[in-house]
Amino acid sequence: MSNPCWFVLLLLAAWLGHFAMMVASHNWFYAKPFPRLVGDLVQLFHVILGFLGLGWVFQGVWILSFHQGNSWPDSLAETYSLLAILTALIGVPWFESKRWRLKHSVSINKLETEKKHWPSSWAGEKMAWRLPGNQSLFLEIRTIELPVENLPLWLHGLEILHFSDTHFGGNDKRSYFENLFNEASKRTPDFIFFTGDLVDAPEYLSWVVPLLGRLRARRGKFAIRGNHDFWNLPEEVAKSLRRAGFCCLGNGQVELDFGNGNMGSLLGNERPWNNQVNQVEAAGNSQFTILLAHTPDQAVLAANQGVNLAFCGHVHGGQVRIPFIGPLLLPSIHGRLFDHGFYKIAKLIMHVSRGIAGGFPYRFNCLPEIAWVRLVEGKKGTNP
Numbered sequence: 001m002s003n004p005c006w007f008v009l010l011l012l013a014a015w016l017g018h019f020a021m022m023v024a025s026h027n028w029f030y031a032k033p034f035p036r037l038v039g040d041l042v043q044l045f046h047v048i049l050g051f052l053g054l055g056w057v058f059q060g061v062w063i064l065s066f067h068q069g070n071s072w073p074d075s076l077a078e079t080y081s082l083l084a085i086l087t088a089l090i091g092v093p094w095f096e097s098k099r100w101r102l103k104h105s106v107s108i109n110k111l112e113t114e115k116k117h118w119p120s121s122w123a124g125e126k127m128a129w130r131l132p133g134n135q136s137l138f139l140e141i142r143t144i145e146l147p148v149e150n151l152p153l154w155l156h157g158l159e160i161l162h163f164s165d166t167h168f169g170g171n172d173k174r175s176y177f178e179n180l181f182n183e184a185s186k187r188t189p190d191f192i193f194f195t196g197d198l199v200d201a202p203e204y205l206s207w208v209v210p211l212l213g214r215l216r217a218r219r220g221k222f223a224i225r226g227n228h229d230f231w232n233l234p235e236e237v238a239k240s241l242r243r244a245g246f247c248c249l250g251n252g253q254v255e256l257d258f259g260n261g262n263m264g265s266l267l268g269n270e271r272p273w274n275n276q277v278n279q280v281e282a283a284g285n286s287q288f289t290i291l292l293a294h295t296p297d298q299a300v301l302a303a304n305q306g307v308n309l310a311f312c313g314h315v316h317g318g319q320v321r322i323p324f325i326g327p328l329l330l331p332s333i334h335g336r337l338f339d340h341g342f343y344k345i346a347k348l349i350m351h352v353s354r355g356i357a358g359g360f361p362y363r364f365n366c367l368p369e370i371a372w373v374r375l376v377e378g379k380k381g382t383n384p
């Protein structure tokens with residue numbers, strides 16, 4: 001094959017495939033419970049390999065296109081380039097179609113979406129705050145009616161506030177959180193669920209009681225911890241959450257008594273950062289089971305184990321979401337599959353929150369969020 005047009009087409013396909021493989025590899029490794037420094041080195045490795053690979057793939061496609069020898073692929077560069085081309089032609093379309101199907105697997109009723117924006121004078125010192133289009137000082141308050149098939153009668157109308165990934169002390173000033181939790185405390189739902197990454201530095205645990213303590217729930221406030229909490233005195237994080245009125249589930253389970261013999265179950269899952277108890281298999285015979293997991297990867301594992309509803313955080317929606325494409329980098333072994341919103345996997349419905357803050361103070365096309373979710377019986381809502 002020696003046509004220059006074919007060379008250009010193959011090169012573009014190979015570069016796309018190489019990029020897709022680097023992104024998938026980065027996300028897979030980033031999801032693993034490495035110590036923070038190792039995780040940072042893995043990220044750096046992927047950046048370097050990503051750029052070096054462009055030249056390597058160029059060389060491989062050049063040989064594939066213009067090589068006159070009898071045997072090919074006869075070098076590592078050629079073999080890798082061929083793999084990259086196959087990834088672009090088969091792997092990428094297959095993954096994206098799966099992602100599209102999952103994105104549309106749950107239809108909800110969007111009742112209300114309120115947006116808040118607080119002044120840029122609240123931004124921190126880091127350069128990333130001043131990058132164009134930064135939405136870190138926004139907040140989206142979503143009110144959703146979620147149809148759940150075969151929902152027990154005693155759960156009709158159950159109201160839940162779900163928020164995640166506050167990362168106190170990471171970047172946002174306390175004034176941002178004061179306003180956010182004032183908004184969140186305006187209503188009293190049945191349950192409040194927090195799904196981890198409370199603090200980025202232990203000295204900010206002093207914020208927990210004044211901020212989260214003002215939230216009220218009729219039936220209880222429940223929390224699990226995330227990877228950042230396990231990097232920052234996890235026992236102290238649990239104590240602070242308890243002082244703010246939250247039941248810290250860990251990898252445990254609590255029974256929920258709705259009266260008249262109607263029992264539900266609430267599970268916590270802090271894996272893979274806390275492996276003390278394997279509770280997902282312990283869903284038991286509860287009539288309705290809700291799971292709080294920091295990472296959606298764990299909720300996906302629970303899909304065939306009797307869990308009905310799951311709430312997760314951790315992935316921050318990817319933080320930078322390219323229009324029509326979505327995020328590229330997020331810490332999940334499933335890559336970009338579960339970035340934010342509702343997903344149905346077998347009988348499980350999972351809500352993945354975009355979270356509130358993060359270690360990197362930049363969000364594009366990815367507003368921080370809190371979600372009010374009201375359960376109703378049914379198969380379908382009006383909005384996908």
Ligand SMILES: [Fe+2]
Pocket residue numbers: 165167196197226228314315316355358
């Ligand atoms: Fe987080």
